[in-house]
Amino acid sequence: MTENQDNVIELHDVTKVYRMGEIEVNALAGVSLTIRRGELTAIMGPSGSGKSTIMNIIGCLDVPTSGKYILDGEDVGMLSDDRLAGIRNRKVGFVFQTYNLLPRLSALTNVELPLQYGKGGGRKDRSFEALSKVGLADRVHHKPVELSGGQQQRVGIARALVKDPAILLADEPTGNLDTASSQEIMWIIQELNRQSGITVVIVTHEHDIAAHAARVVTMLDGKVLDDTRQEPVLVPEPGII
C-alpha cells in the first residue's frame, strides 16, 4: 500500500457502522477504492447501498469506523472535527443537490464563503474569477432567489472551485434541475475536468448522468459491486450560458 502521488483518493478496507439504538447498521462493509488525479468518476447505487456514506467519508464530513483513507497524500482517517474542517476547506469542493447557498448573501459573497475560513487575501477577485469560469460574471451581485436553479447550481460549482480543491464532490448535482439545466451543469463539470484536470466524483442514481463519467463505481449493500471504465458521453456545448 504505497502512497502514490497520482492517487487523489485511496480508501483501504473502509467500514462504517452506525448505531441506531440497539441495532448496528453496517453502512460500509470494507470498501477499497482508488481514484486517480484528473478522473471523472460516478458513484452509483440504490438507496441504502452506502453511496451517501462513502460520499460523506470522501468529503471528510464523517470518519470511517475502521480502515484507512488517504486524501491527496494525507491520512485523514481519524482526525478531529476541527482538523477535518480544515481538510474540507483546503481539499474538498462540495456541490449539493439543493445548491445550499446562503439566501441572504449575494452570489459573490456565497462563493467567498470557503475563503473566509482559510488563509489568503484577494477574496473578491478570486470569487469573481470562479464565477466567471461558470459564466456568471454578470450575476455576481444577485441573491440566490434572483437566479434560476441552473444558475444557483453554477454558483454552487463556483463556490466549490474557489479554493482549487483536490476533488470536486458533487452529490446529485442535477437532481433538482430540468433537462436543459442538467445538460448545462454536466457540460461545465466535464469542461472543468477536461480543461483544468480537476478530479471529480459525482454521486448519482441517474444512468444518464453517470454516462458522462469515464468511470462508474456501483455500490450495493455497503460494498463495491462493480467498477467500470467507459468512454464518457460528451455533453454538447449549450447554446447560452
Added chain:
Amino acid sequence: MSLLQTINTAIISLAANKLRAGLALLGIVIGVTAVITLMSIGRGTTEQITGIIQGLGTNLLFVQPEGEGQLTLGDADALVDPVYAPSVLASAPEVRAFATLVAGRDNTNAQVVGVTPEYLAARNLDLASGMFIMSPHVDNRDEVIVLGANVAEQLFQNRDPVGEYVRVNARRYRVIGLLESQGGGGFGTFDTQVLIPITTAYYRLSGERTLTGDVAVSLINVQVRDLDDIDQSIEEASGVLRLRHRITEEDDFTVISQQSTIETLEETTNTLVVFLGIIAGISLLVGGIGIMNIMLVSVTERTREIGIRKAMGAKRRDILLQFVAEATVLSIGGGLLGAGLGFWMTNAIDGRTLGTQTFNTSFSNEFAALALIVSAGIGLFFGIYPAVRASRLHPIDALRYE
C-alpha cells in the same frame, strides 16, 4: 475570519430579521436606560442632601444631651476656653420650640429657635434686612424676633417686616431682622423658622427647668477654628463638659461632627444608589434572557446554514464566534442606545417635579461605562450557550436539517 469580518457577518445576519433583532435590542435598551436613570437619580439625591448639609458649614460640632443629662448656657460659654479648648472658635447654643405666630389677621406655625449672637456666624446665616439678635437682647430677655423668609412672606406678604410686631404665645415680639431666603425644599432650612434670644425662648416658651436655675439648651453648635482639628476639638469639648458635669463613667452628652453626619449619610445614600442600580439591573438581566431566547431560535432556524458553513471548512470556533458576535453586537448596540437614552432621560427629568418630589439627577460617565460593560457581559453570557449548541452541530445532520 477576522474580527471585523465576524462583526460584519453578525450585522448582516441580524439585519436579515430586523423586527426580531430590534425587539431583542429593546430589552437591553430599556435595561440600560433604567440602570443609568435610576443611578443618576440616586446620585443626584445624594448630592442634594450632602449639599444642604455642607451649606450648614462643615466646621461645626453638635453637642446634644443624652439620657438624663442637661446642657446649659453655662456649658456653652465654658466651651469657648483658650486653655482647655483652644481649637474651639465659638459656641452657639439653641433652644427649640414650636409656636403659632400671629400678625394682624395672618397666622402661621413655625419652629422658634432661641439663639445667641454667635448663631449667625456658626450657621452661615445672612440677613436680608434689619439686624440679628445682640448680647443685650439675650441679657434682658427682650421680646424681639428675626423671621425666616417664608414665615415673613406668610405674615407680611411682600412688606418689609422690620419694625412690625408678631404675637407668639400671646406676647408681642418686635421684628428686628429678616433672614435671606435659603431656597430649595428639604430639611434644616431656616426659611420656615424664626429666631429669638435664647433666654426669652427659655423663660417664655420652654417648659424645661434646671436644678441650678441655669438656662437649659437643647443643642450647642460649636464652631471649630480649623477643619483639620475636628477630631481634637471633639476631644477638647468633651473634656470640658466632663469636667463641668463631674463625669467619671458614661457621658451624659454626645458630640457629633458635621463631617461624620455627611459620611454616614453618604454611606446610606451610596447603598441606595447601588440598590437602585441592582433593581434596574434585573431589567437588564431580563433583556439578556431575551437575547438568549432570540439566539436559540436563530440557531435552530439556521441549522442548515451552520451545516453549509461547516462543510465549507468552518471550525467550531468560527461558528461559536459568529453567534457570540451576534449576541454581543445586539447587547453592545442596545447598551450604546440605552446609554444615550439614559443620558437624555437624566437631563430631561432633572429638576422636574413629580407630586411633591423634585428629581435631582447627576449623570455620571461611570454609570454609562458600567452599564455598557454589564450589557456587553450579558450579551456574552447569554450568547455563549446558544453559540456552543450551534458549534457542536454535526455537519451531516445540520446539512440534512429541513
